[in-house]
Amino acid sequence: MVNTRIVESLCSSQPDDSITIxxxxxxxxxxxxxxxxxxxxxxxxxxLQVILDTSLSNYEEVLKKLNTGASVKIDGVVVTSxxxxxxxxxxxxxxKVLGGxxxxxxxxxxxxxxxxxxxxxxxxxxxxxxFGAVFRVRNACSMAIHQFFQERGFMWVHTPIIxxxxxxxxxxxxxxxxxxxxxxxxxxxxxxxxxxEFFGRPTYLTVSGQLEAEIMAxxxxxxxxxxxxxxxxxxxxxxxxxxxxxxEPEMAFYNLQENIDLAETxxxxxxxxxxxxxxxxxxxxxxxxxxxxxATAENIINNQSERISYTEAIKLLEKANVKFEYxxxxxxxxxxxxxxxxxxxxxxxxxxVTDYPAEIKAFYMRLNDDNKTVAAMDIxxxxxxxxxxxxxxxxxxxxxxxxxxxxxxxPEKLWWYLDLRRFGTAPHAGFGxxxxxxxxxxxxxxxxxxxxxxxxTPENVEF
Amino acid sequence: MVNTRIVESLCSSQPDDSITIxxxxxxxxxxxxxxxxxxxxxxxxxxLQVILDTSLSNYEEVLKKLNTGASVKIDGVVVTSxxxxxxxxxxxxxxKVLGGxxxxxxxxxxxxxxxxxxxxxxxxxxxxxxFGAVFRVRNACSMAIHQFFQERGFMWVHTPIIxxxxxxxxxxxxxxxxxxxxxxxxxxxxxxxxxxEFFGRPTYLTVSGQLEAEIMAxxxxxxxxxxxxxxxxxxxxxxxxxxxxxxEPEMAFYNLQENIDLAETxxxxxxxxxxxxxxxxxxxxxxxxxxxxxATAENIINNQSERISYTEAIKLLEKANVKFEYxxxxxxxxxxxxxxxxxxxxxxxxxxVTDYPAEIKAFYMRLNDDNKTVAAMDIxxxxxxxxxxxxxxxxxxxxxxxxxxxxxxxPEKLWWYLDLRRFGTAPHAGFGxxxxxxxxxxxxxxxxxxxxxxxxTPENVEF
Numbered sequence: 001m002v003n004t005r006i007v008e009s010l011c012s013s014q015p016d017d018s019i020t021i022x023x024x025x026x027x028x029x030x031x032x033x034x035x036x037x038x039x040x041x042x043x044x045x046x047x048l049q050v051i052l053d054t055s056l057s058n059y060e061e062v063l064k065k066l067n068t069g070a071s072v073k074i075d076g077v078v079v080t081s082x083x084x085x086x087x088x089x090x091x092x093x094x095x096k097v098l099g100g101x102x103x104x105x106x107x108x109x110x111x112x113x114x115x116x117x118x119x120x121x122x123x124x125x126x127x128x129x130x131f132g133a134v135f136r137v138r139n140a141c142s143m144a145i146h147q148f149f150q151e152r153g154f155m156w157v158h159t160p161i162i163x164x165x166x167x168x169x170x171x172x173x174x175x176x177x178x179x180x181x182x183x184x185x186x187x188x189x190x191x192x193x194x195x196x197e198f199f200g201r202p203t204y205l206t207v208s209g210q211l212e213a214e215i216m217a218x219x220x221x222x223x224x225x226x227x228x229x230x231x232x233x234x235x236x237x238x239x240x241x242x243x244x245x246x247x248e249p250e251m252a253f254y255n256l257q258e259n260i261d262l263a264e265t266x267x268x269x270x271x272x273x274x275x276x277x278x279x280x281x282x283x284x285x286x287x288x289x290x291x292x293x294x295a296t297a298e299n300i301i302n303n304q305s306e307r308i309s310y311t312e313a314i315k316l317l318e319k320a321n322v323k324f325e326y327x328x329x330x331x332x333x334x335x336x337x338x339x340x341x342x343x344x345x346x347x348x349x350x351x352x353v354t355d356y357p358a359e360i361k362a363f364y365m366r367l368n369d370d371n372k373t374v375a376a377m378d379i380x381x382x383x384x385x386x387x388x389x390x391x392x393x394x395x396x397x398x399x400x401x402x403x404x405x406x407x408x409x410x411p412e413k414l415w416w417y418l419d420l421r422r423f424g425t426a427p428h429a430g431f432g433x434x435x436x437x438x439x440x441x442x443x444x445x446x447x448x449x450x451x452x453x454x455x456x457t458p459e460n461v462e463f
Numbered sequence: 464m465v466n467t468r469i470v471e472s473l474c475s476s477q478p479d480d481s482i483t484i485x486x487x488x489x490x491x492x493x494x495x496x497x498x499x500x501x502x503x504x505x506x507x508x509x510x511l512q513v514i515l516d517t518s519l520s521n522y523e524e525v526l527k528k529l530n531t532g533a534s535v536k537i538d539g540v541v542v543t544s545x546x547x548x549x550x551x552x553x554x555x556x557x558x559k560v561l562g563g564x565x566x567x568x569x570x571x572x573x574x575x576x577x578x579x580x581x582x583x584x585x586x587x588x589x590x591x592x593x594f595g596a597v598f599r600v601r602n603a604c605s606m607a608i609h610q611f612f613q614e615r616g617f618m619w620v621h622t623p624i625i626x627x628x629x630x631x632x633x634x635x636x637x638x639x640x641x642x643x644x645x646x647x648x649x650x651x652x653x654x655x656x657x658x659x660e661f662f663g664r665p666t667y668l669t670v671s672g673q674l675e676a677e678i679m680a681x682x683x684x685x686x687x688x689x690x691x692x693x694x695x696x697x698x699x700x701x702x703x704x705x706x707x708x709x710x711e712p713e714m715a716f717y718n719l720q721e722n723i724d725l726a727e728t729x730x731x732x733x734x735x736x737x738x739x740x741x742x743x744x745x746x747x748x749x750x751x752x753x754x755x756x757x758a759t760a761e762n763i764i765n766n767q768s769e770r771i772s773y774t775e776a777i778k779l780l781e782k783a784n785v786k787f788e789y790x791x792x793x794x795x796x797x798x799x800x801x802x803x804x805x806x807x808x809x810x811x812x813x814x815x816v817t818d819y820p821a822e823i824k825a826f827y828m829r830l831n832d833d834n835k836t837v838a839a840m841d842i843x844x845x846x847x848x849x850x851x852x853x854x855x856x857x858x859x860x861x862x863x864x865x866x867x868x869x870x871x872x873x874p875e876k877l878w879w880y881l882d883l884r885r886f887g888t889a890p891h892a893g894f895g896x897x898x899x900x901x902x903x904x905x906x907x908x909x910x911x912x913x914x915x916x917x918x919x920t921p922e923n924v925e926f
Contacts, residue, residue: 005616022716024887042683071889099888106886123879126682139618153468155602160917161691162706164924175640178695198695199924212917219589220505228624232641232661243625253485416586416926423569424487425562426534454623454675461627461662463879
């Protein structure tokens with residue numbers, strides 16, 4: 001008999017249907033002549049209730065093995081549930097335990113475990129309600145992103161992970177080497193000889209696919225990346241990962257305003273899609289994790305973001321009747337406390353800040369006519385701070401070269417990037433979204449390590 | 464006026480429509496009173512023909528700049544084409560050159576360039592017909608993969624790139640370090656001290672997400688990975704990349720046969736989807752690159768693969784009236800020449816070989832009852848050889864431990880992998896598909912470096 005996913009049985013199975021389900025036992029309640037078990041297969045939050053009784057030939061024997069965590073295959077008939085809380089349940093006529101789970105040693109017994117503890121059993125935590133919900137939302141969110149771009153004719157491009165570019169200044173880099181650091185010749189290594197290296201030169205893990213994304217946009221017009229990026233910063237916080245996924249759309253012929261419009265529509269689409277697709281999971285987060293997540297989603301879906309310039313933001317912050325830890329001065333970057341004040345206290349929604357001082361932003365951002373600011377935009381979210389960062393790119397060769405030099409980057413290193421301005425240059429723009437920060441924002445999960453299957457942070461690389 | 468993508472103008476624009484297009488000039492033909500240019504924006508293979516005449520106020524001036532590679536913004540009115548080969552063309556009433564391209568220095572002049580030369584200008588090659596087609600097919604293929612799995616309730620999971628596992632034996636590993644190899648203390652490094660390292664232990668770039676995919680399948684039932692993987696083997700061939708993308712579905716409660724059925728349906732779906740979505744590009748490949756690609760696609764869509772056991776394959780090869788370079792002996796792995804003989808000479812279609820000798824396959828493949836073979840399967844394709852490799856996984860703890868030890872892998876290193884068998888183990892299976900090999904197979908592109916935007920191979924890490 002073909003296996004029925006539990007989400008399908010709960011949604012579509014009708015009384016008297018004969019079905020086979022497979023999954024893992026979550027709980028067992030044993031009465032005198034019969035027993036209930038809850039079986040979950042990860043396809044949805046709710047487990048299917050199964051009734052076993054003494055009419056099963058192996059009732060006694062099988063019951064002993066049906067502990068939390070055991071995997072089972074059950075043939076049964078769907079019956080209308082007599083109990084509360086579920087439409088249907090399954091009356092088993094054949095139960096097979098595929099794999100047991102010793103209650104003395106299986107770590108996931110029926111009780112609340114701290115997220116901290118669950119991180120130590122990253123190989124088992126996907127079997128809990130919270131992590132099942134996180135990974136279903138993560139999957140839905142990924143598909144929302146692909147759907148959004150594909151419907152608009154954007155192509156998914158795969159930018160490289162191993163790169164020779166170290167000049168973006170976006171953070172600390174991981175080094176990649178084909179040589180074993182334990183056996184590498186010190187003399188060679190110290191002299192900076194790379195002749196034995198796979199690539200013949202120093203290589204790193206990428207911090208962003210943007211520069212390569214620009215290459216693709218300058219040929220295919222509208223593209224996006226969706227892939228892993230890396231930072232070797234030893235930030236042991238609830239918002240930093242050494243390895244995280246980023247989405248970076250890049251659009252030829254877009255200016256800053258069009259870029260902002262796209263980013264806003266994009267966020268709205270994602271929240272709409274995920275609340276439709278994973279309503280049960282989102283309600284779970286709202287009830288158990290953070291009781292503002294559904295309201296936040298609704299806010300984003302229904303309201304325009306506030307758009308202000310950096311200069312206006314500074315004025316508002318100067319007027320604020322708050323003692324900030326960091327100074328509020330035109331020319332200094334906004335700190336998290338400033339960003340949160342704008343979102344949470346002043347506007348109570350997403351805030352898009354534009355036109356930052358050139359000196360605090362990357363070389364590739366387009367210089368505005370005032371010669372002081374660049375066509376940058378950051379989207380700030382309550383609690384999270386910056387969730388999207390983007391800009392119109394500098395398409396003018398001479399200005400770009402000056403900006404590189406003023407930021408002490410050798411133009412020769414980026415000869416190919418400059419070529420894009422030498423041959424058929426065009427206005428273009430793009431933005432970057434940290435995928436895990438988005439999932440954090442969406443689910444209310446407070447630690448970023450709990451929204452990615454296998455988090456990489458200082459000292460943590462298990463699984 | 465809103466920009467119209469060229470693919471939309473070619474498909475949907477009607478005579479008398481006023482539209483704005485933006486893109487890059489491919490060619491210019493200048494006659495006395497008027498000129499034609501072909502403009503491409505990467506949205507499809509065909510360029511839009513634009514007519515310019517002296518009614519344009521800046522006709523003379525603009526014409527000088529409209530060289531191959533220049534970027535333009537053109538407002539015009541759609542007219543029925545008088546010429547052959549296109550339904551419509553655009554009569555320009557305003558032409559703006561956004562960025563010029565000096566014909567003396569722009570490398571992509573209108574002539575055929577070798578793929579080898581184009582690899583040296585990886586930042587410009589996406590602007591050619593061949594590479595535009597490759598990247599459109601690559602995008603369509605990615606979406607075919609997501610669609611196939613999502614429709615069946617599989618979740619996309621992101622397995623880690625940086626890993627501490629070095630015990631899979633799937634090939635040479637790249638080392639990842641947060642320390643600069645030029646400045647690292649030799650003493651520390653040589654003594655194997657990792658106290659200053661980000662992760663406090665040796666780390667590598669992943670060669671496969673399978674083991675982590677199994678974790679996710681043992682909680683969520685049906686999942687797939689789609690991400691980058693790495694090999695530090697110095698193979699300078701047309702089929703090897705140091706960095707490539709893999710798709711690895713993993714299904715709880717699947718046996719080998721179900722795994723094979725899924726893989727076959729999967730390939731059929733992808734070929735069907737891409738030939739529908741990118742017919743123009745596929746016809747281009749068939750005409751310019753390899754005149755068998757459309758027939759191959761049709762073959763895969765309409766025919767069942769041949770399924771034979773490894774033992775049967777050996778018998779067929781022994782009977783073959785051919786002198787192979789490598790010996791055909793039960794117990795030795797099939798070589799590329801053997802695989803191709805089976806596909807190209809004997810069956811003339813995809814061949815699925817199952818049940819290989821345990822000794823030549825990885826520890827995680829399920830031991831068959833004969834105690835000699837494992838429940839493995841390789842899908843072999845004409846010209847390409849192995850395109851998919853998969854297996855039912857060993858779900859029995861005791862046998863898995865024995866297999867690890869016989870392959871000299873310390874079981875403690877994989878404690879979490881063994882836990883999956885200790886707690887709620889279940890039959891499960893999965894396979895891996897090398898994305899770039901698939902694109903090669905599909906497009907007929909003979910060098911794998913030409914089906915990924917920025918190939919990484921020995922000595923090549925530019926862009």
